[in-house]
Amino acid sequence: MKNTTALLLLFLSVALFYTFTRPYYEKVQTLRTSAADYQNVLDNMSRIAETRDQLLVDYNGIPKVEIERLGKVLPDHVDTVRMAQELDTIASAHGIALKNVRIDAAFAQDASLPVLPENEKPYNKITLTFGFISNYANFRRFLEDLEKSLRIMDVRGLVFQNSESGLSEYQTSIDTYWLRAPVSESDTTLVKTANELSGIDFKNNLFTALAYRFLTDFSTAIPSEPVGRPNPFDVIGRD
Template sequence: MKLFTPILFLGLAGAIFFWYINPTYLGLQDSLAEQAQFDAALSRSRELQDVRDQLLSRYNTFPQIDLARLQKLVPDHVDNVRLILDFDSMATKYGMRVRNVVIETPKERVSRGQIGPDEKTYESVILSFNVSGSYDTFRQYLADLEKSLRLVDVVGLSFTANETGIYEFTFHIKTYWLKP
């Protein structure tokens, strides 16, 4: 009997260790590891908030007129109506009118050999329209397009002539905007 009681207590201690203490200890270790991950994520979020605050303070130092010009240069959305009105107001200065406007909607373009999503941070659209005028007014209008704040590329240009010296110019212009 003297030997039975210590063996019983030893077996009972082993059973308690394997069925209660060890699983509880492992669960506690998992909780501590999860807490460490949360603490790391919290400190990282504080760092990101500090960076955001620094960038926001730098952004707020820019004059509003410069920000408006930058928004006009590369907008964050496509505003075809405003763009056409801008082109028409430039043409009106030279006695021309923008006509026959066609907007080529952007299609999903996949280049040969491209795998995965498109990594570009911008989108583009091609806008086609006609103007009529003399060659000199055309050159002045083209110079105004070149000096415009809106980022545009003339990707195509054709013209037809008649006997009166008035030409019909067809523009194909590519414009850009930032993806959201």
């Protein structure tokens, strides 16, 4: 009888555990996991906020003029008019008149095409080709100015043809670059965001480095053209 009662109680205990206790236990475990996840999110948000505040302090400590210069070193968009004008400014300083300036269509189209992850870079580039006639001395000075231009310009190709007059005809191609717009990722986690922000390092010594100070800004402001009448409500007179 005692054995039967003991077995019955054991059976009831097991049944009670699986029927009532186990489901509540699993819910408690789920809540503990959720609480840990929420705490992790809060910790990461706090970490991101602290990193953001420090980055803002570092960024605000950079002189405005240096931020403008950096924007010319590697601009965030393509402005073919300004690039052509900048090249013309450099060339005209050495008595060189550029001709047949064009943009390589293969590179120009890259900006509108989707970027594959394995080929993704934080920057893009275009190739400009142009020709001119010059003597060798002015040609060398022109190349030296391209080298020290604030805008990054890499000479990629050069073809020339000599003549008895001392003037040569040159055909040159250069690469220049611009920053890609950042692509937001829908699956970006707070941990990944925090790690990326923590990896940013402002190197203020860049602005005092001789190689950076040596660069020259050859860009010129493009004046805006007036549009319409100063006062559109004025009566239009007749001649």
